[in-house]
Amino acid sequence: MEQILLSKKNCHRASRVVNVENQEEGEWLFSWRGKKLSDNLMHCDYAHTAIRISDNEEVIINDKDLGCWSVAEWKYEVNLEELWKCACDAFYATSFSPEERGAYYIRMYEEELNDDIKKMPEEERTRYISKYKEWVRTLFDKHSRIMSAMITGPARFPTRRNEKMNNYYENAVSEFRAWREKVLKAIARRIEDAKPEEQKADEEWTRLKRSIYSSASTIKGINDGTERGYNKALFVSSIYGKVETYAKRGDVTIVEKAIAYVRELNKQSSTITERHKFFKLAEMAKAVCEAQEVRSNKEDTEILFDGGRVIKNYSEDRVQIVFDTKPQPDVISNLKHNGFRWSPRFSAWQRQLTNNAYYAVTRVIPVTIEQLKGA
Template sequence: MQAIQFINDIPTAVAVRAFQGTSFSPEKRAESYRFDYAETMASDYEDFKRHAEKGGTLDKLDDAFARYRSGYASRYCAWLSSHSRCISWMITGPSNFPTRRAQKWNTAAHNRMTEVIAYREQVKRSILRDLRPDLRPIMAGDANAIERLAVELAHLERNQLSMKMANAGIRKHAKEGAEAQTLALVELGFSPQQASELLNPPHYRVIGFPSYRLTNNGANIRRVRQRLEHLEKMHSLPVQEVQGEGVRVEVDPPANRVRLFFDGKPDAETRERLKSCGFRWTPSLEAWQAYINYRTQELARSFVKIAP
């Protein structure tokens, strides 16, 4: 996307007025900052688009970017309006220069720019989380947790096999020279550039994939496999409900949640106990809900008798 598409988000008059007290060429400064804004928008849009393509969320891109663009432009204009009160003695002259007021105005403008920077960083992180669901941590209660773990495990196993085959191919053709080794790696699916990097590592590394890469990847395979087995076992367990005096407890292993349904609003002391153990009020369910762990199950057992 071209930067010129965004430049009119910042009115020329607002930008020029921002530098009349601090520049001999406020028009040039204004155009420079308008163009900086436009380039930032174009760059951020391309970044969002790249992530949306990888995350399969292109349908969310335009709405997310429109909200981001509107919020950024309004804060950028607020900074320019604040900066319009700033003055320099080189422009106004040193005679009777209001030093304290100038410092106050400079501080105010600096604060507005800090808000612009903070907004961009915060909202970009939020948008990228929405555009890349594949990068979100896999939570046990996610509906697609087992599917995502299975995909991650398959990816790790492919990498492990690929690294082992690459190292074996390099060793097998060691006597034939680099050309034969490169050909062997290309036949395994590596690009010529990747093959060159494996055969010409930095001086402190051995040729091929180092042993620590295989060791670390193997440890990840075991970790993900164990977690996958645990989730599959949890998802096979039934939901357990127990009625106590004034409260019903629901333990939901497939969702990795324990829920407490009180007949009425619990007293302040009980609410503090719930919060301290990780329970949170969920209005959509009208229940206090938390992840299943030792502390939350122990608290649930204090209300009713639940089988471990």
């Protein structure tokens, strides 16, 4: 194994270290900035510490002595060490300690990056890490163009140019955050879609059961007089609303589980009375399920128009608009205004297949209600 020495660039992520000259002493647990040496209003001084695993002996390691130790184990492998110089240069004109400031941002971005990749499968990580590093390099580069009069001096300070550079940097940060959020959401969706249906159902039921229990516990407290100032009807309505959502989807199994669970809770304390419409939700779910089966057996139909086609996709319960070419910005804006959302899966703009959806289609493209309903 290649010996890597501790340095200012990597010591924050070292977990176990070995003394190069006394390797027979074994491994030491390394603690980055583990000891505070001084503390004043403007600055705090720290030293690193190492505790020998064999006998718990502690030693102080100053920055100048880091090279006497080699790394035996990292806290995490993925790092931004190659951006060290870029990070320091980014704060050369805005900080009296650009190296320390740059190191802080390196650590911050590394922590975020490693937290992100924990949540994604192996095949997604390489591409994400590469793009994340590109963004961080871009941010450092843009920040390097910002100056501070405290550092450069106030004489002939280019205020207007500096404001422009600062705006460029802030815009880049916003774009980076938007990119990260979008990518993580897309990965989360792919992970969710890849789960077996049985697992999805179990997780869905666990979340609903937990929510019902929370509301039922408060209702029990209201019944017992230990929860004051609450309206029981609101908590009953909350349980009903959550289960009704599943009934409208036609999820008979989860609705029946919810009803059975509430009946169990009723044995301990009156949560929802049997006269409440909550106990009719199973019938609603079954009716919706039957309607879905009828729709799924219907053959999809298409209505052509100049520039594309409208699809009545019964199996997906969606009305879809497919354009031959990318529509103009004003058309896209109109689609969104009328409730349509882009589906990468179908390469179409779509919304739920309802009568209202038909009227929405006519407000976007040149087709009539008669054409839509008659197809």
